[in-house]
Amino acid sequence: MASPATFLALMTPGVAIIAAFFLIPLFLVAIKVTDGPDGWATYLVILTNGRYLESLIQTLVMSAGVTVVALILCGVVGMFLVRNQFAGRSILIGLLTLPLSFPGTVVGFMVIMLAGRQGVIGGISNALTGEKIVFAYDIAGLFIGYLYFSIPRVILAVMASAEKLDPQLEEAARSLGAPRWRVVRDVILPGLMPGLISSGAICFATAMGAFGTAFTLATDIDVLPMVIYTEFTRNANIAVAAALSIALGAITWMCLSAVRFFVGESADVTTRGGA
Secondary structure, eight states: OOOHHHHHHHHHHHHHHHIIIIIHHHHHHHHHGGGSTTGGGGGGHHHHOHHHHHHHHHHHHHHHHHHHHHHHHHHHHHHHHHHOOOTTHHHHHHHHHGGGGSOHHHHHHHHHHHHSTTSHHHHHHHHHHSSOOOOTTSHHHHHHHHHHHHHHHHHHHHHHHHHTOOHHHHHHHHHTTOOHHHHIIIIIHHHHHHHHHHHHHHHHHHHHHOOHHHHHHTTSOOOHHHHHHIIIIISOOHHHHHHHHHHHHHHHHHHHHHHHHHHHHHHHHHHHHHO
16 A cells, blocks of 8 residues: 555646636636626526526437437447458448547538538438428537547447447347347346446537537527527626536436446446346
8 A cells, every 4th residue: 555645646636737727717717606686696687587498408309319329320330340340340340430520610510511501411402302301500510520420439339338348148039039139128228238338428528518519500500508609709798708618517427427337337247137
């Protein structure tokens, strides 16, 4: 065991980083709420103001939708990539994980090139029907952008979980007469569940707080990060912006904490069952 002096020396850098980049800024943001005319009651603005509440609901629904779609797509594709070897497999995996290297503004620009006023979809629809289909600047375009940069985060976790699955369990289930859907439900999904839950939480939290893509596409989009930006920069309403920021952070933190709890519980159950 390390001596007290060594322990203190090793802990000091970590504590300093947490204090400088998390605790102190969080404290300063929290107390900024009291500068508003309503004081601490400003924290309730997200529930009492219709625009803020609608923005929160829209952000929650969109983030949940992105998470569900990403989990379904990546669950299928991840299992396929793990179970099959073919020419170009590594290239395909590289392309699927490429969005990790793109900032949100680049993702937003790519959505504009796809579904913007001069985008590919608009050009094709105009040639076929005489009308341009443009959805890059509303919630559908933001959904595609968030899904695009969520796929790498989910598929890597799914593939890691899929590699740990024992094919013999599936073979045993089939030999006992279980149809394919029962094998998927009772064998494959439970094995993938820790990876699905943890990656889904990261996907949800990222979509809740992502700003760059929303800023690039922000024409008819009213998600919570954009509302915070507007209140802070354009309206100089720092107290409300701080309250909304704390609310957004608290919701995301509760989501991640719940996932850590349930993943830990499922891991304990799996361990006890295996024993």
